[in-house]
Amino acid sequence: MSDKFRVVENHSLGEAPSGCKESRSNGCSASSPESVVQRTPYLASGFQPLGICLGICLGICLLLGLGTSIIPAGYNRQMKDALIRQIADFITSSPVHTSDDIFEALALQLFARQYALVAPYRRLCDASGATPDTLFRWQDIPAVPAAAFKAFDLSAVPLSDSKAVFHSSGTTGAEASRHYFDADGLTLYETSLRVGFRDALPDCPPHLWALMPNPEAAPNSSLSHMLGTLRAERFFWEADDALAGTLKKLTEPVTLFGTAFAFVQLFDGTLASWRMPQGSVVIETGGFKGRSREVPREELYGLFGTRLGVPLTNCHSEYGMSEMASQFYGRGLDSEKRGPHWVRTRTIDPLTGEDSLPGTPGLLRHYDLANWNSVQALQTQDLGTLTPSGFLLHGRAPSAEVRGCSLTVEELWTSRSAS
Amino acid sequence: MDITVGELESAICRLRQTHLETLTPLRQVGVVSALSVLAQRWRDPSYELRRQAELITDPFPFAMVEVSLNALLDSLTPERLWALIDSEEMRGVSGCPVIGHVIAGNTPLLSWVSIIRALLVGSGSLVKLPSGAASVWGHLFHQSLFDVSPKLAECVTIFEWPGGTADLDAALCASADLIIAHGSDATLRSLGAYCPGRTPFIGYGHRVSFGLVTTGSGSAEAAAGFARDILLYDQGGCLSPQTIFVEGDWSETIHFAAGLAEALALTVPLYPLPTRAASAASAVREARLLASMEEGTRLWGDEALRWTVIARTQREFVPSPTFGIISVQSLETLADLPEAIALVSAFLQGCAVAGDEQDYIPNVSYLCAPGEMQTPPLHWRQDGRDVLRLLPGRRQHENFRL
Numbered sequence: 001m002s003d004k005f006r007v008v009e010n011h012s013l014g015e016a017p018s019g020c021k022e023s024r025s026n027g028c029s030a031s032s033p034e035s036v037v038q039r040t041p042y043l044a045s046g047f048q049p050l051g052i053c054l055g056i057c058l059g060i061c062l063l064l065g066l067g068t069s070i071i072p073a074g075y076n077r078q079m080k081d082a083l084i085r086q087i088a089d090f091i092t093s094s095p096v097h098t099s100d101d102i103f104e105a106l107a108l109q110l111f112a113r114q115y116a117l118v119a120p121y122r123r124l125c126d127a128s129g130a131t132p133d134t135l136f137r138w139q140d141i142p143a144v145p146a147a148a149f150k151a152f153d154l155s156a157v158p159l160s161d162s163k164a165v166f167h168s169s170g171t172t173g174a175e176a177s178r179h180y181f182d183a184d185g186l187t188l189y190e191t192s193l194r195v196g197f198r199d200a201l202p203d204c205p206p207h208l209w210a211l212m213p214n215p216e217a218a219p220n221s222s223l224s225h226m227l228g229t230l231r232a233e234r235f236f237w238e239a240d241d242a243l244a245g246t247l248k249k250l251t252e253p254v255t256l257f258g259t260a261f262a263f264v265q266l267f268d269g270t271l272a273s274w275r276m277p278q279g280s281v282v283i284e285t286g287g288f289k290g291r292s293r294e295v296p297r298e299e300l301y302g303l304f305g306t307r308l309g310v311p312l313t314n315c316h317s318e319y320g321m322s323e324m325a326s327q328f329y330g331r332g333l334d335s336e337k338r339g340p341h342w343v344r345t346r347t348i349d350p351l352t353g354e355d356s357l358p359g360t361p362g363l364l365r366h367y368d369l370a371n372w373n374s375v376q377a378l379q380t381q382d383l384g385t386l387t388p389s390g391f392l393l394h395g396r397a398p399s400a401e402v403r404g405c406s407l408t409v410e411e412l413w414t415s416r417s418a419s
Numbered sequence: 420m421d422i423t424v425g426e427l428e429s430a431i432c433r434l435r436q437t438h439l440e441t442l443t444p445l446r447q448v449g450v451v452s453a454l455s456v457l458a459q460r461w462r463d464p465s466y467e468l469r470r471q472a473e474l475i476t477d478p479f480p481f482a483m484v485e486v487s488l489n490a491l492l493d494s495l496t497p498e499r500l501w502a503l504i505d506s507e508e509m510r511g512v513s514g515c516p517v518i519g520h521v522i523a524g525n526t527p528l529l530s531w532v533s534i535i536r537a538l539l540v541g542s543g544s545l546v547k548l549p550s551g552a553a554s555v556w557g558h559l560f561h562q563s564l565f566d567v568s569p570k571l572a573e574c575v576t577i578f579e580w581p582g583g584t585a586d587l588d589a590a591l592c593a594s595a596d597l598i599i600a601h602g603s604d605a606t607l608r609s610l611g612a613y614c615p616g617r618t619p620f621i622g623y624g625h626r627v628s629f630g631l632v633t634t635g636s637g638s639a640e641a642a643a644g645f646a647r648d649i650l651l652y653d654q655g656g657c658l659s660p661q662t663i664f665v666e667g668d669w670s671e672t673i674h675f676a677a678g679l680a681e682a683l684a685l686t687v688p689l690y691p692l693p694t695r696a697a698s699a700a701s702a703v704r705e706a707r708l709l710a711s712m713e714e715g716t717r718l719w720g721d722e723a724l725r726w727t728v729i730a731r732t733q734r735e736f737v738p739s740p741t742f743g744i745i746s747v748q749s750l751e752t753l754a755d756l757p758e759a760i761a762l763v764s765a766f767l768q769g770c771a772v773a774g775d776e777q778d779y780i781p782n783v784s785y786l787c788a789p790g791e792m793q794t795p796p797l798h799w800r801q802d803g804r805d806v807l808r809l810l811p812g813r814r815q816h817e818n819f820r821l
Contacts, residue, residue, distance in 0.1 A: 120712040127711035127718070144712070145705040152712055350700035351724070363701055379708070381701055397698040404525040404655030405601060407625040407766050409738045415604065415766075 079184045083109050087342070087369045091192050095199065095341035103344065106369055107138040110376050117156035120148065121375050138344060143365050143377035149177035149323045154374040157182040162373070166222035166322045175413070179222070179322050185373035189325040190229045192370035196340040197230055200329035201316060204255040204281045211258025211266070213237040222322045223285065227257060237262075240269045247308070248272075253279035256308070257318075259286040264295050267303050275309035282310045283329075285318040301333055319393060324378055325370035328390065338390035342369040347386050348379070350397070361385045361394055422578050424590040427545075430576045431517050431594040434543035438516040441570045442541040447510065450538045451500045453568040458495035460563065461488070468563050476693070477552040483651050483690045484527045484556070490794030491528055495535070503798045504539060509807040514540030518810065519595030521610060522557065523602045523623075524549035524582070525655055530557035532797060533599055534564075534575055540810045543574045545595055550581050582606060589613040597621070597810065621809055623802060626657035626768035628783070628792060629736060629760065632665045633753065633774025637675035639682065641773035644790025645745075646682035648771060649726065650690050651793040654741040657768045658785060658792045661739035662746045664759060666774075669732065669749055673717060676730035676747040680719035683726040683743070695724050695742070702740045703727060736760045753779035768802075769795075 079085050087106055090098055112132040115122050121144060125131060130142045144154065149168070153159055163186045168177035181189055197204075213221065214235035215228035227235070236243040236258075243266060254276060263284060282304045295303075304310045312332045319337045320327040328337035339345060346355055347362030356362025364384040367377050384391040442450075460466045473481045493499070504510050520533045530546055537544045548554040557577055565572035580587050582602070592598055592613035599621045600610045607622035614620045630645055648660050663679070665672040695703070703724040710716050710729040720727040726743035736759055737746040750756060756779050760767065769785035771792050780786060784803045785795055798806060 119714075123714065124708060124712045145708050147705055148709055148712055151709055350697045350704060351695060353704060363697075379705070381705070383697070397696075397701055404652055404659075404741075405523045405529075405623070405625055405657040406655050406659055406661075406741055407627045407657070407738070407763075409740060411603060411625055412627075412738050412763065412766070 079187060081184060083113060084184050084188055084372055087372070088188055088191055091188070091195055091340070091342045091370065098341045103342065103369070104138045107141060107344075107367060107376065108132075108135060110369060110372070111135060111141045114156060114375055118154050118375060120152040120154060124148075138367055139346065141367065141377045143367075143379040144375045145379045146177065146321065146323045146381065149179055149374070150175045153178065153180065155180040155182075156373045164225065165220060166225065167220040168322045177322050180373055182373045185325075188370055188372050192326050192340070192342065193226050193229055196327050196329075199340060200327075200338065201255075201281070201283070204283075205253040205279055207252060207254045208232045209234045209236065209254055209256050211236050211243070211256065211262035222320070223259070226320075226327075232257070240266050244270055244272055244274075247274040247276065250274075250277055250280075253277045253281070255281045255283065256310075257283040257285070260284050260295070260300060261286070263300065263303070264293060267307050268293070273307045273309070279314075280308075280310050281314045281316065282308060283316045283318055285320065298333060321378075321380070323374075324366060324368050325372075326366075326368045328393075330390075330393070335392050335394075336387055336390050337384075337393050339366070343367065345384075345386065345391055347384055347391065359385065363397070364391065364393075422580065422587070424586050427578065427587060427590050428594050430578070431519075431545055431591075434517045434545060434574065434576060437570075437574045438541070438543045442538075442543065442574050443513065445541075445571070447504060447539065447541065449568075450541070450571065451497050451504075453564070453571050454495050454500060454535060454538070455497050457563055457567045458492040460566065461492055468559050468566070472556075472559055475552075475555060478525050479527065479553075479652060480691055486647070486651060487528050487793050490796060491531060494797035499797070500539065504807065506798065507805050507808045509540060512540060514542035514810045515596035517543045517545060517595050517597075519591045519598045520544055520546045521588075521591070521598065521600035521602065521606075522546065522548050524551055525553050525652070526601070527553045527556035529601060530577075531560045533601075534560065535797065536806050537810065538571065538574065540807055542597075542810060544576070545591065546575065546577045547587075547591060548577060548579045550579055554579055583609065592618060592620075599623075621804075624766075626766050626802075627736075627738065627763050628658050628660050628767070628769040628771075628785075629763075630660040630663035630771045630789065630792075631750075631753075631756070631773070631780070632663060632675055633772070633776045634666045634671075636774030637665060637671065637678065638773070639678055641789045642675065642678040642682040643686065644773070644788065645679055645771065646686040646726075647790050648792035649683065649743055649745050650686055653692060654739065654743050654745075656793065658795065659741065660745065660771060660792060661741075662736045662748060664748055664750045664756065666750050666753055666776075668751075672747055672749040673730055676717065676728050677719065679745070679747060680726075680728045683728065684721060687721065687723075687725050692725065699742050700724050703742050703744065706740050706742075706744050734759045736763050738763070757781055 079088065087110065090102060090106055115125055115132055124144060125142050128142055130140065135141060148154060155162060159180060161182055162180040163183045164181045166179045208227070208230055210227040210232040212224050212227065212235060215224045217237070218224040284300065301312055301315050304315050305312060315332055317330040318327055319330065326340055326343045328339045330337045344367040346365045348354070348365050349356040349362050361383045364380045364382045365377065366380070369376060381396055383394040383397050385394070461469055463469065475481050514537065518537045520530065522530045522533065530548060534544045534546060546557060548557045561572060561575055561577050564575060588610055592610060593615060595618070597619045598610060598614055600607055601623045604624050607624055611620050611622060632641060645660065645663060652659060665675045707718060707720055707727055710718050713731065715732040717730040718727065728745055728747060730747045731737060732749070734748060734750060734755060737748070739746060750759060753776060760781065764781065767781065767783045769787065769792055770780050770783045771787050771789045772780065773789050782803065784800055800806060
C-alpha cells in the first residue's frame, strides 16, 4: 500500500516523473506524453495546485485502505506515465472518495495527451477551436463519433507498439472499428473492467462461464478479452450440446455471461430446460446482429427464468462497445444502465449539439478515463435519458426518413464485400 | 388500406379485362391525347388537384417536387410523346396486359413515370405504392387521369402495402405479366425470387450520381445549379450528386467549394423542410466530425444541418450519407476521372457537368448541366435501358428477364 502511495505522491499532477526529465534531456520530443502534460496551461498555472490536491486526495484514499483486493498489488508500477498511474489509482479508489474535481483534472490532462498524440483527434479539436489552452471543463472535451474508430487509427502510440486491437462485431459488411491498446492502456483497461465488474455486480457467484469464444480463439474480441481478464473458468462457443450437458450437472451457482444471440441459439437448439443452482446469475450483452432470431428483451429474460431457472432479480445486462474501455451494467428488465465513477455521460440533442433538456432523450456521449490510448470522449448514436444514477438506454435513434432511390453507404459496403 | 391476396388477384383480373375492352380499342393516339390534356390541366394554377398538391409538405414540399413535375409535364406534349414512341420503334406495338409496378419510397413522381410508360404501350397497371407520405402523389395522378379519361383511369389500380409483405408481393409477381420494381438490391432480389420463370422482371436498383466542374467552369451559376441538385429531395435521389469533382488544383477546389456553400445558403430557403429528425441530425453531425478528422479538409455547413460542403484532398469518390452532405474534390486532369469513380462505377446513374468537356464522362445514363439533375425527361433511359421497348408482352419475350 505504501508503494502505491509513493507512486501518487511522487507523480501527482503537474510533476513530471524523473524518467521523463531524463528523456527530455536526451531529446525527448513533444510527442512524449510527459512533456505534453508539462506543457498544458492548467498545469503551468492555476491547475497545478489542483493537481497536487488530486495527488494528495488519491494518496489519502489509498492510505485508508480503499484499494481493492481484486487488483494485484503494484499492478501499475510498470506504467511509464505518471498520468496513467493517477488514472489507475482513481479507478481503483472507492467511488465514495472520488470527486468530480479529480475526475475533471484527470480528464483534462488526458485530453491534453490525446490532443498531442492522436493526430486525427487533434484535427477535430482544432476545427472547433478546442485545445488544451482553451478547455477548462471536462464537458467541453470534444468527442469523436464511434465511427471514427472505423475511419482512423486512433492511437497515441505507433500501431507497431500496440499490444492489442479490438474490433467491432458489425455484420453489415462495413469496415470494423479498430481500438488499439498499448501495454499501459491494456493494463488500465483490464484494471477498469475488473473494478467495474466487481462494483456493479458484487454478489455474482465466482464461477464465471462465458458464452463466447475464448480470448485465444478471438484475440480481437474485446468481450472475449474481458471475460478472460475476469478469469472466466469456461468458454462455450458453438458448443451448445456441451453447455446443455454441463448445465444439467451443476451443483454450485454460476455466473453465466453471454451475448443475447448465444443465449437464443442455446434455447432454440434444444427443448430442454435447466434449474441452475440458487444464486446463479445471468448477464447478457450485445444484440442479435443477425446471428439468431431477434427476441424481445422481455421474452429473453422470461426464457432465463423458464429455461435456466434464473429469476429476473438475478438477470443483468452489460452495455459496452469495442470503442470504449469501460462498461455499463443494468439489473433485470430495468433499462437503466450505471457506469463506473471514472466515466461520465451526457445526452446530446442532435439538433443543437448541446445537452438535451433534463428528462428528455439525447445521444449518449461518454467520457471514459480508461480510454487511455485512443480518445476518452466518445459520441454514440444511441439514445438515452439521464437519470440520477445513470441513464435509460433507448437504443439507436429510429430512422424517420424513408429512403429515396440513392444508394446508401451501407449498401455500397455490402455490395463491395459481397463482390 | 389493408388488402388481401384475393383482392389483389381480382384487381389484376379486372385490369386484364380493361386492357382488352379499353386500352386496345383506345390505341396509342387516345392515350397520347389524354396524357397531353392531363399535362395541360396540371399547368393550370386553378386546377383543383394541383391546388391540393401545392399544400403537400411531407415528405417534400410542393416547391421541391414542382421542379421535377414541370419537367415531366414538358415531356407530355403530343409531339414529345410520339417522338419517344417512335425513337423506340413502338408505334402500334401493344404491350402486355398487366404490368405490376413496385415503387420505391420517397419518390413522389416515380409512379407517374412508370404508369405513363405503361399506358403508352397499352398496358394496364397494378401499382404498389410504398407506405408513406409520398404515396399521395400516386393517388393524385390517378385522380387526374380519372378527370381526363375515366376509362383510362380504370386501367390503373393503386394499392399500398408495406414493403416485404411476402404474400402480397408473391401474388403480384405471380399474377402480373411483367414486374417493374424500384428499390434496394435486397428488395429486388426478394421480388425477383417471387417471379415465376416466365414473368419478365425489370429491376431498378439504388444508384449514385456525381458532378464535374471542368477548368474555369466553376462559376456562381454552376454552383447555384449544383445547390439545387443537392437540396432537392434532400439529396436522397439516385440523381442527387454525392461528390463533385473539380478539375484543377486545390485552390480551385476550395474556391468552388466556398462558392457552392454560398449558393446552398441562398438556395435552401426556397426548399423548406421540417426540422431534421434525430437520426438525420445525428448523421450530419457525425459526417461533419469525421470530415474534420481528415487531413487537409475544409468544411462549410449551416446550423439547421440542411447542407454541408466538405472540400477533400482525396481524389476518390466519397459516398455521402445524403442529407445535403456534398464532397468537393480535386481532379488534376479529367483523365483521372475513371479511376476516381471506380468505387461506384457499377452504381452510377447521372452526372452534371459544368463546362463543355464531356468526353471523359464514363457510362452514365443521364448527363446534364448543373441544376438539371432532378428534371429528367420521360424518355430518360434509366440505367441505360429503353423505356418502352422493355414493356412488350410475354409472347414476344418469353425468356426476357432483367
